[in-house]
Amino acid sequence: MKREIARRISAIMIFGAAVMTAAPAVAKPASGLGYYAYSPGSKAVAMVTPSYAYVSLKQVRSGKSHADYYRAAGGNDLYHLWNKSGAGTTVWSDSGSTVGEARVCNWVPDNDDDCGDWEYD
Template sequence: MRRIKTIAAVVLAVGIAVPTSTAMAVSAKGGGVTATSPWNSDSGLISVYDGSADGDPGYADYYRQDSAGTLRHLWNHSGSGTRVISGDGSKVIKFKACDENNWDEDDCSGWVAP
């Protein structure tokens, strides 16, 4: 009986010490465009969904952990109702979603951090 209690205590301690949670996705919406990261529980992926039928593309501006000084862009030129996903890389640390407006200022969200 004492051995069972010892094993139970070890299992409980390991369960508390080892984090098992997955990254929570955060979304930002600018106009009809939504950017989401982490995508599919991968902190190195960001997605851009174009939910507007205005004929203009949408994009996300974002920064990665390993190159925090480099502004990156993920464009969705595929049209309304489509999603594009970035290539995998280091963790996305902040991003914003934008809906391009020809001849006018783009509709952009504020910066968010996942």
């Protein structure tokens, strides 16, 4: 339990530093380090952790967003991680099999959501 908490705290610190220093045009760091996906206008950013087992979704500005992603063991199942908690908040997925590709979408009421590009490592 303590190891899991320490791992999450470490990932949050890395995520925070990366969000503050990364430009939206830089979607993927070097292979094996996890990767990032941004919503249009960078209103939200998702990080697939270096273990590829977790997805986090930070709402950078006001609004609601979701990260869509595929897992290796999920076949063609599309997973969704929602952040409806407001600017500055981060939500985490449960641990699971390796995350393949991911994208982030800004929620648009009564319309198609505004989604960024699919990203992968």
